[in-house]
Amino acid sequence: MASMLLSRQLSCCLQQNSRLLVFGHRYISQAAAKIDVDFDYDGPLMKTEVPGPRSRELMKQLNGIQNAQAVHFFCNYEESRGNYLVDVDGNRMLDLYSQISSIPIGYSHPSLIKLLQQPQNLSTFVNRPALGILPPENFAERLKESLLSVAPKGLSQVITMSCGSCSNENAFKAIFMWYRSKERGHNNVTKEELESCMINQPPGCPDYAMLSFMGGFHGRTMGCLATTHSKAIHKLDIPSLDWPIAPFPRLKYPLEDFVKENQQEEARCLEEVEDLIVKYRKKKKIVAGIIIEPIQSEGGDNHASDDFFRKLRDIARKHGCAFLVDEVQTGGGCTGKFWAHEHWGLDDPADVVTFSKKMMTGGFFHKEEFRPNAPYRIFNTWLGDPSKNLMLAEVIKVIKREDLLNNAAHAGKALLTGLLDLQARYPHLISRVRGRGTFCSFDTPNDATRNKLITIARNKGKAICV
Amino acid sequence: MASMLLSRQLSCCLQQNSRLLVFGHRYISQAAAKIDVDFDYDGPLMKTEVPGPRSRELMKQLNGIQNAQAVHFFCNYEESRGNYLVDVDGNRMLDLYSQISSIPIGYSHPSLIKLLQQPQNLSTFVNRPALGILPPENFAERLKESLLSVAPKGLSQVITMSCGSCSNENAFKAIFMWYRSKERGHNNVTKEELESCMINQPPGCPDYAMLSFMGGFHGRTMGCLATTHSKAIHKLDIPSLDWPIAPFPRLKYPLEDFVKENQQEEARCLEEVEDLIVKYRKKKKIVAGIIIEPIQSEGGDNHASDDFFRKLRDIARKHGCAFLVDEVQTGGGCTGKFWAHEHWGLDDPADVVTFSKKMMTGGFFHKEEFRPNAPYRIFNTWLGDPSKNLMLAEVIKVIKREDLLNNAAHAGKALLTGLLDLQARYPHLISRVRGRGTFCSFDTPNDATRNKLITIARNKGKAICV
Numbered sequence: 048m049a050s051m052l053l054s055r056q057l058s059c060c061l062q063q064n065s066r067l068l069v070f071g072h073r074y075i076s077q078a079a080a081k082i083d084v085d086f087d088y089d090g091p092l093m094k095t096e097v098p099g100p101r102s103r104e105l106m107k108q109l110n111g112i113q114n115a116q117a118v119h120f121f122c123n124y125e126e127s128r129g130n131y132l133v134d135v136d137g138n139r140m141l142d143l144y145s146q147i148s149s150i151p152i153g154y155s156h157p158s159l160i161k162l163l164q165q166p167q168n169l170s171t172f173v174n175r176p177a178l179g180i181l182p183p184e185n186f187a188e189r190l191k192e193s194l195l196s197v198a199p200k201g202l203s204q205v206i207t208m209s210c211g212s213c214s215n216e217n218a219f220k221a222i223f224m225w226y227r228s229k230e231r232g233h234n235n236v237t238k239e240e241l242e243s244c245m246i247n248q249p250p251g252c253p254d255y256a257m258l259s260f261m262g263g264f265h266g267r268t269m270g271c272l273a274t275t276h277s278k279a280i281h282k283l284d285i286p287s288l289d290w291p292i293a294p295f296p297r298l299k300y301p302l303e304d305f306v307k308e309n310q311q312e313e314a315r316c317l318e319e320v321e322d323l324i325v326k327y328r329k330k331k332k333i334v335a336g337i338i339i340e341p342i343q344s345e346g347g348d349n350h351a352s353d354d355f356f357r358k359l360r361d362i363a364r365k366h367g368c369a370f371l372v373d374e375v376q377t378g379g380g381c382t383g384k385f386w387a388h389e390h391w392g393l394d395d396p397a398d399v400v401t402f403s404k405k406m407m408t409g410g411f412f413h414k415e416e417f418r419p420n421a422p423y424r425i426f427n428t429w430l431g432d433p434s435k436n437l438m439l440a441e442v443i444k445v446i447k448r449e450d451l452l453n454n455a456a457h458a459g460k461a462l463l464t465g466l467l468d469l470q471a472r473y474p475h476l477i478s479r480v481r482g483r484g485t486f487c488s489f490d491t492p493n494d495a496t497r498n499k500l501i502t503i504a505r506n507k508g509k510a511i512c513v
Numbered sequence: 514m515a516s517m518l519l520s521r522q523l524s525c526c527l528q529q530n531s532r533l534l535v536f537g538h539r540y541i542s543q544a545a546a547k548i549d550v551d552f553d554y555d556g557p558l559m560k561t562e563v564p565g566p567r568s569r570e571l572m573k574q575l576n577g578i579q580n581a582q583a584v585h586f587f588c589n590y591e592e593s594r595g596n597y598l599v600d601v602d603g604n605r606m607l608d609l610y611s612q613i614s615s616i617p618i619g620y621s622h623p624s625l626i627k628l629l630q631q632p633q634n635l636s637t638f639v640n641r642p643a644l645g646i647l648p649p650e651n652f653a654e655r656l657k658e659s660l661l662s663v664a665p666k667g668l669s670q671v672i673t674m675s676c677g678s679c680s681n682e683n684a685f686k687a688i689f690m691w692y693r694s695k696e697r698g699h700n701n702v703t704k705e706e707l708e709s710c711m712i713n714q715p716p717g718c719p720d721y722a723m724l725s726f727m728g729g730f731h732g733r734t735m736g737c738l739a740t741t742h743s744k745a746i747h748k749l750d751i752p753s754l755d756w757p758i759a760p761f762p763r764l765k766y767p768l769e770d771f772v773k774e775n776q777q778e779e780a781r782c783l784e785e786v787e788d789l790i791v792k793y794r795k796k797k798k799i800v801a802g803i804i805i806e807p808i809q810s811e812g813g814d815n816h817a818s819d820d821f822f823r824k825l826r827d828i829a830r831k832h833g834c835a836f837l838v839d840e841v842q843t844g845g846g847c848t849g850k851f852w853a854h855e856h857w858g859l860d861d862p863a864d865v866v867t868f869s870k871k872m873m874t875g876g877f878f879h880k881e882e883f884r885p886n887a888p889y890r891i892f893n894t895w896l897g898d899p900s901k902n903l904m905l906a907e908v909i910k911v912i913k914r915e916d917l918l919n920n921a922a923h924a925g926k927a928l929l930t931g932l933l934d935l936q937a938r939y940p941h942l943i944s945r946v947r948g949r950g951t952f953c954s955f956d957t958p959n960d961a962t963r964n965k966l967i968t969i970a971r972n973k974g975k976a977i978c979v
Contacts, residue, residue: 101650109653112661113672117645117888124640124649125633135650146643147894159639163629168592172638172900173625174590175873177612179583183590184567184601187575189882195578206579209675210895216678216734220751227750241745245727247753251745253750261711267893269736279707279717280889284693285686286721287713288755404894408643422583423746428613428870429676429731432636 070398071405087129087153091508092139099136099285119323119510127154132510140510147403148376151442162441171434178207178430179423186433193440194410195387200394205367207431211375211403212266218399218411218427219270219336222369223255224424225417226335229367234420255335256327258320258368261285263295263343265338274338277346291334295343296351300479313355325367336369336399337362341387344376348488350481353391360393369417372397379405380446383456384485390483407442408435424492459484476500518813518842532910544673553595553619557974558605565602576899587978593620598976614810614842615870617908618917628907629777637900644673644896645889653897663851667862668878675896676870677841678732683891684865685736685802686875688835689721690890695833700886721791722756724786724834729761730811731804731839740804743812754814757789757800761809762817766945783828790832802835802864803828807853810842814954816947819857826859835883838863845871846912849922855920856949871910874901925950942966 054131098106098120100188109115126133130153135185142150152159162168176183194205208214228234237250244251259265259274266272267281273288275281294360296313299305324334339359343349363370377387379402400418403409408431419425461484464488468478479490491497501511537737539907564572566587588730596619598608598751608616618625630632631633643648660671674680694700705715710717725740727732732738733747739754741747762779765771790800809815829836845868850856855865865883869875874897885891912918929948932955936943945956957963 051965105648105650106652112653112656113670114885114888114891117892118648119646121650121652122642122647124642125636127640132647144639146647149641149643149894154640155636156639160635163635163638169626169629170621172629173622173904174593174620175612175615178536178592180585181598181612182571182575182584184571184587186587187571187578191577204579210679210893212682212893213676213678213734219732219735223752225749236749240749244745244748244750244753245742246758247739247748247755249747252751267686268679268734269685269739270734273713273735276711279710280887280891282704282710282713283706283717283890284690284710285718286689287710288752288754289713292712341619419580421746422580423744424749425523425580426583427676427678428615430893435790438639482624 081293088131088139091131091141092137093506093508095136095140097134097136097138097140097505097510099134099138101135105135120174129153130154138508140473140505140508142510144511145405147404148381151379151405151407152445156442156445158441158445159438162438168437171437175423175429175432175434178433179426183433186436189433189436189440192410193436193443194406194412196443198412199386199389199396199400201414202400203415204413204418205437206410206413207410207424208403208407208411208427209429209431211401212268212271213267213427214375214401214403214409215271215274215371215373216268216409218401218413218488219257219338221411221413221417221419221425222257222336222371222399223253224419225369226255226333226367227253228420252294254332256288256332257371258291258293258327258334258337260293260295260339262318262341262343262349263338263340263373264343264376265340266375271362277343289332291318291327291332293323295346295349296355298350298352298481300481309352313351313358315322316351316411317355317358320359320362320409321366324362325366334366334368336371337370338373339391340373340375341377341382342486344486348481350483356388356391360391360395362398364395364396369398371399371401373401375401375403375409377486378402379485380452380455381405381484383452383459384444385452387483408432409441455484459487462487554605557597557607558603559972559974560604560873561602563600563602563604563606563971563976565600565604567601571601573577576693577931590620595621596797597620604974606971606974608976609840610977612868614847617845617871617873618911622908622911624907624911625904628904633901637903641898641900643894643896644899645892649899652902655899655902655906656978659902659909660872660874660878662909665852665855665862665877668866668880670879670881670884672876672891673880673902674869674875674877674893675895675897676875677867678734678737679868679893680841680867680875680877681731681737681740681804681839682734684837684867684879685804687877687879687883687891688723688837688865689719691835692721692799692833693719694886697844715729718757720798722754722798723787723837724757724793724800724803726759726761726782726805727808728809728812728815729804729806730809730842731806732841733921743809755798757793757798759786759789761815762821764816764818764947766947775818777809779817779824782817783821783824786828787832788826790828790834800832800834801835804837804839806839806841807843807848807856808949808952810952814947814952816949822854822857823859824884826857826861826863830861831925836862837865837867839867841867841869841875843952844868845916846921847871847950847952849918851918853949853952871908874898921950925953928953940941 102120104120106115106118119133123133123135130142131139131141157251208217240251261276264277265274271288276292294316296316298309327334360370372388374386399411399413402410462485463482466487470477470480477489481488506513568586571587572581572584587601589599589601596608597605599605618806723740727742728741731740739756742758760782762782765777772863793800826836838854840852865877865879867877930950932946932953936946943955945955970977
């Protein structure tokens with residue numbers, strides 16, 4: 048069990064799902080007592096600096112095959128357990144980053160190991176089908192016990208994909224089809240549409256757009272990348288599309304001291320959204336949908352108020368645009384609810400919600416009206432992977448059984464309290480402390496300070512990769 | 514062991530990899546004798562029409578969750594073995610389509626089952642890492658024993674991805690970066706480039722294009738979709754990019770009777786490629802790369818001569834464009850060589866080769882000069898899946914141990930001979946018989962005939978899905 052004090056936590060961006068993110072804090076310890084943690088380590092254990100000599104050797108080797116400069120260190124996953132990541136030099140670190148927020152219930156969870164050992168599950172891992180044409184007998188049943196058991200309110204339909212980018216790309220396509228079908232008002236497609244789409248031209252390929260936000264990240268394939276605006280390195284040299292980009296609120300902290308300023312900031316951004324929809328419509332580029340993250344993650348952990356999102360949802364409805372909530376990074380429980388957008392209390396649900404990462408499979412939920420009107424329109428060879436659905440079903444069982452959503456909420460509160468305390472003591476190092484559940488972060492005055500904090504924390508046994 | 518005669522084979526598109534695609538043909542039987550087939554069935558066994566009652570019931574159930582109209586039938590993968598696919602109504606069919614060409618060595622292969630049962634492999638399935646930052650200790654080694662052991666000549670670099678679309682999308686990006694870097698001539702990126710790319714505008718997002726071929730299929734995400742031109746249903750209602758599209762040769766069969774006509778047809782297409790590169794360059798849209806499949810698969814099994822591809826490679830070089838060979842569907846051995854483009858005998862290798870499907874993991878090989886010049890440029894959360902690399906390493910061992918490339922070549926010859934025989938006997942039903950390895954096909958006079966042939970074949974125990 049992790050025994051370090053909260054005051055020793057240092058991180059820029061803590062996106063743990065929850066399981067064993069427990070600190071020396073009384074009510075968290077009580078919550079943790081319910082959890083089966085007999086397989087877990089009792090704390091970090093450092094043997095070398097990180098990356099250590101073996102990691103460095105392996106980096107060199109990998110770098111002969113591909114650019115390996117992003118590698119932080121190499122891992123021994125066999126020895127990693129719960130929230131503890133073990134590297135190839137034998138260092139055991141509390142993992143505060145959980146593989147870019149993609150590990151739902153920690154490493155080597157006994158329930159997942161058991162699942163793999165059951166002979167009846169072998170076939171699911173060995174025989175990967177083309178799910179759209181030849182699904183396994185239990186496909187619908189498995190979707191019900193996994194994804195549909197946690198479906199956001201109002202979204203009865205689900206399609207699985209292999210990764211986050213494919214999820215957003217296909218959600219865009221479903222939105223474009225929905226919009227065109229609305230515009231047509233009937234099901235008759237013209238010969239001109241059928242012919243022009245084959246050569247990438249309108250009217251078959253209409254001039255539709257997705258509106259996105261500056262600072263957002265929605266993936267790296269070309270459609271997604273046109274809505275991603277977090278870092279230049281992702282976009283440089285790649286051709287793109289002229290799609291509208293609205294400002295995302297830049298809130299001032301602490302929130303209670305800047306109520307009026309923040310309201311004005313959010314109102315300004317919402318006004319810009321409406322202006323952009325109108326402006327683009329005038330130049331014959333139709334905004335078919337709006338995509339947004341509940342917390343801009345890759346873009347620097349930017350939050351907005353629940354009220355901002357509710358009003359944005361209203362704007363989408365008013366202008367006939369689909370409202371797509373990208374929960375690839377925020378979904379799966381880390382904010383204390385299964386989906387971060389559940390915090391908003393929307394009257395009218397989102398139209399489409401995309402997921403991946405901690406959900407183990409990519410995909411998207413959607414309202415019935417966004418259902419493709421013909422087979423093969425939203426389609427690819429694999430359409431996800433039943434072995435991931437099988438594991439997800441088990442993960443969801445664990446989350447429910449171990450009350451991990453509440454655990455994330457409680458652990459998050461303790462974490463945030465600790466970070467606020469640190470901010471009060473070290474205001475020259477830490478500012479803008481913010482978070483929801485364990486999805487917590489703070490700003491440092493500059494990159495050098497951030498990097499120094501990360502290095503110190505890592506060498507004290509906290510694996511943080513930014 | 515499959516004992517049916519070749520004359521009973523009916524199919525429009527046969528893309529089996531090889532393993533047990535053995536017919537009542539003498540030298541094939543000899544080759545097959547070397548193969549460990551003790552787990553295989555001895556023939557098809559039909560109990561109901563297909564889809565049967567249980568499949569129909571499950572289709573209805575799945576249709577409540579997603580559009581399930583593309584489903585052919587539901588499968589019992591636990592009971593499926595080798596080339597025999599068993600459905601939920603107990604029908605056992607010779608699978609001539611292998612999950613849209615994505616199953617490399619048949620169902621429930623004993624070597625893969627064994628792999629899953631080994632305790633030391635459990636962690637690989639349970640702990641999926643973010644490969645770009647925290648790879649497992651054996652990552653480079655596993656790449657060497659799997660993908661790099663079959664790397665196309667001249668391509669020393671490899672990056673893994675989760676699916677075929679992501680592989681092509683990222684290959685495009687690597688090509689665009691390479692082209693821009695060439696154009697810049699140095700590594701200094703301007704402030705204007707960094708700022709403009711954040712809002713999707715040039716010069717940061719340059720107006721580059723990929724040249725593709727009519728009839729080609731390269732995936733369904735927005736970048737890939739701009740190069741896909743096989744069927745309108747894939748493209749209708751989705752905004753696209755104005756990228757050049759060249760004609761793909763439409764060869765006349767039998768080839769030996771139309772040598773001159775086919776040469777002229779190929780020359781016409783190549784001329785059009787050059788014209789398009791020049792024409793687009795004039796309108797300031799630069800063709801950075803050319804993408805092509807060795808056999809246009811989804812587009813209707815369209816072949817061209819080795820000479821055509823060699824000349825196309827020369828054109829790419831002449832105009833400074835990258836030459837991308839999409840082996841997503843053709844790679845993995847079904848043409849009798851591991852990569853279909855190995856048949857061409859290129860002097861200068863392809864620049865980039867993409868793969869997925871039978872390779873179990875997506876990704877692309879590339880020449881060293883296409884290596885991204887900085888970390889995080891070609892990147893995403895998962896970058897593939899080490900559990901797929903593990904299975905691929907085993908699949909490649911099986912392919913080598915059981916000499917499956919030669920088996921595919923021999924079985925393909927037998928299949929093609931049989932199809933030619935059928936064509937001679939039923940010229941009103943079957944025409945344009947063509948193939949390479951087991952990648953064989955023929956045309957029918959119309960869709961109705963095709964569908965009737967498929968239904969008859971399926972109900973006789975041949976699973977063919979088109």
